[in-house]
Amino acid sequence: MSATELPACEIEITNPVAPYLRQERLPHIWCPGCGIGTTVNCFTRALTDSGLDLDRVAIVSGIGCTGRVAGYMNLDSFHTTHGRAIPFATGLRLGNPDLAKVVVYSGDGDLSAIGGNHLIHAARRNMDLMVVCVNNFTYGMTGGQVAPTTPIGATQTTMPYGNFENPFNLPFLADACGAVYVARWTVYHVKQLAKAMLEGLKKKGFVFIEAMAPCPTLYSRRNRLGDGVDQLKYYKEKSKVVNGANTQDVGLTFQGDIVVGKFVDRERPTWLEAMNAHYTQHFGDKYTPYGGPHAQE
Amino acid sequence: MSDAAPVKKGKGTIFLTLEVCKGCSYCIDFCPAHCLEFSREFNRKGYHYPVLASPEDCTGCDLCGLYCPDFAIFGMRFKDIEQRRQAAAVEPLVPARG
Ligand SMILES: Cc1ncc(C[n+]2csc(CCOP(=O)(O)OP(=O)(O)O)c2C)c(N)n1
Ligand code: SF4
Ligand code: SF4
Numbered sequence: 223m224s225a226t227e228l229p230a231c232e233i234e235i236t237n238p239v240a241p242y243l244r245q246e247r248l249p250h251i252w253c254p255g256c257g258i259g260t261t262v263n264c265f266t267r268a269l270t271d272s273g274l275d276l277d278r279v280a281i282v283s284g285i286g287c288t289g290r291v292a293g294y295m296n297l298d299s300f301h302t303t304h305g306r307a308i309p310f311a312t313g314l315r316l317g318n319p320d321l322a323k324v325v326v327y328s329g330d331g332d333l334s335a336i337g338g339n340h341l342i343h344a345a346r347r348n349m350d351l352m353v354v355c356v357n358n359f360t361y362g363m364t365g366g367q368v369a370p371t372t373p374i375g376a377t378q379t380t381m382p383y384g385n386f387e388n389p390f391n392l393p394f395l396a397d398a399c400g401a402v403y404v405a406r407w408t409v410y411h412v413k414q415l416a417k418a419m420l421e422g423l424k425k426k427g428f429v430f431i432e433a434m435a436p437c438p439t440l441y442s443r444r445n446r447l448g449d450g451v452d453q454l455k456y457y458k459e460k461s462k463v464v465n466g467a468n469t470q471d472v473g474l475t476f477q478g479d480i481v482v483g484k485f486v487d488r489e490r491p492t493w494l495e496a497m498n499a500h501y502t503q504h505f506g507d508k509y510t511p512y513g514g515p516h517a518q519e
Numbered sequence: 520m521s522d523a524a525p526v527k528k529g530k531g532t533i534f535l536t537l538e539v540c541k542g543c544s545y546c547i548d549f550c551p552a553h554c555l556e557f558s559r560e561f562n563r564k565g566y567h568y569p570v571l572a573s574p575e576d577c578t579g580c581d582l583c584g585l586y587c588p589d590f591a592i593f594g595m596r597f598k599d600i601e602q603r604r605q606a607a608a609v610e611p612l613v614p615a616r617g
């Protein structure tokens with residue numbers, strides 16, 4: 223082999239994701255082949271491409287393996303109680319309307335089980351939040367209990383003979399409640415996921431992005447589906463991109479076909495815009511619209 | 520951050536912090552140029568880690584970096600490395616022939 227050694231690099235070359243991570247908290251706790259870290263790469267890529275002022279971006283997580291994301295991100299980050307990331311983020315969004323973006327980053331259990339009520343109402347009100355839901359079909363952190371997303375037939379610790387409960391079709395739920403942007407990608411689709419996150423960062427109103435990710439330790443192993451990489455191969459093989467798909471048709475089944483894509487992208491006044499418009503109409507000049515210097519951007 | 524000095528072949532190369540790799544194989548399976556392979560050796564945690572088996576095929580596209588859930592690997596194009604080197608005003612690289 224006649225490879226030519228470069229002279230030792232005088233410049234420091236660092237991983238492009240490094241500046242976005244709290245280095246002192248690494249290495250992270252996630253298992254080998256867990257897909258959560260991959261979604262974080264996509265998110266950092268989206269942050270770079272968005273050009274947003276990172277001092278005005280906040281990230282909020284609930285509890286769970288995915289809930290650790292906020293703690294690893296080198297942003298203003300908040301690790302809240304289980305299921306309460308959305309109400310916390312709502313308070314942050316409204317308390318400081320000058321923030322460029324408030325991102326909620328959490329798991330399927332956190333967002334759609336204990337936090338399900340918050341999810342539907344934030345979507346209904348079109349609260350200006352970007353929600354990233356890492357869907358691994360299980361409660362990872364607590365040992366693999368059945369989640370509202372677990373497909374019928376999948377075995378979980380609390381469903382030892384297979385799940386018989388009908389799971390949520392999360393994009394349909396978010397769409398029906400009024401989200402203005404709804405997309406689903408898997409961690410196989412890294413570029414598309416990063417692009418959806420970029421679009422989400424730029425979109426005003428309630429954005430819901432489902433990121434399907436393997437939990438090899440508790441979901442795959444219990445269902446004899448191999449390692450994380452085997453789930454990615456499944457995503458690759460069974461995914462079909464249907465942008466604009468009717469969200470009613472994108473429900474998931476155990477190891478079945480997956481519809482991915484951008485399903486919803488529409489305009490609707492955000493909660494704050496609606497409130498300001500409403501009171502301006504009622505009170506005219508006597509009403510001072512609420513919002514910071516950047517709120518009208 | 521990276522442990523290895525790049526070997527100039529192909530359009531780019533990888534940088535690996537091999538002690539944080541957990542051997543998940545995402546990078547190896549989804550490198551579009553199929554230029555990575557598992558090492559024979561183990562890292563300190565006991566995992567096989569990726570090695571650049573066919574450096575001439577690496578484009579430095581950083582898809583491995585986008586996949587790696589442990590932030591262990593990333594790719595970079597020689598063009599960009601060179602640009603940074605020039606920006607840092609260090610000695611320009613003499614294109615060596617082997
Ligand atoms: C009020 C409350 N109830 C229950 C729990 C236990 N708990 C912690 S994480 C979790 C579920 C996590 O599942 P998910 O949100 O899908 O995250 P994952 O670990 O799968 O990423 C539960 C039930 C808790 N911490 N607090
Ligand atoms: S338990 Fe599952 S979700 Fe949690 S870190 Fe491990 S693989 Fe990831
Ligand atoms: S930089 Fe691109 S071509 Fe090179 S190893 Fe990584 S994924 Fe493969």
Ligand code: SF4
Nearest residue numbers: 540541543544546587
């Ligand atoms: S993707 Fe990262 S953790 Fe997985 S084998 Fe490659 S370098 Fe190691």
Ligand SMILES: [Mg+2]
Nearest residue numbers: 329330360362
């Ligand atoms: Mg989960």
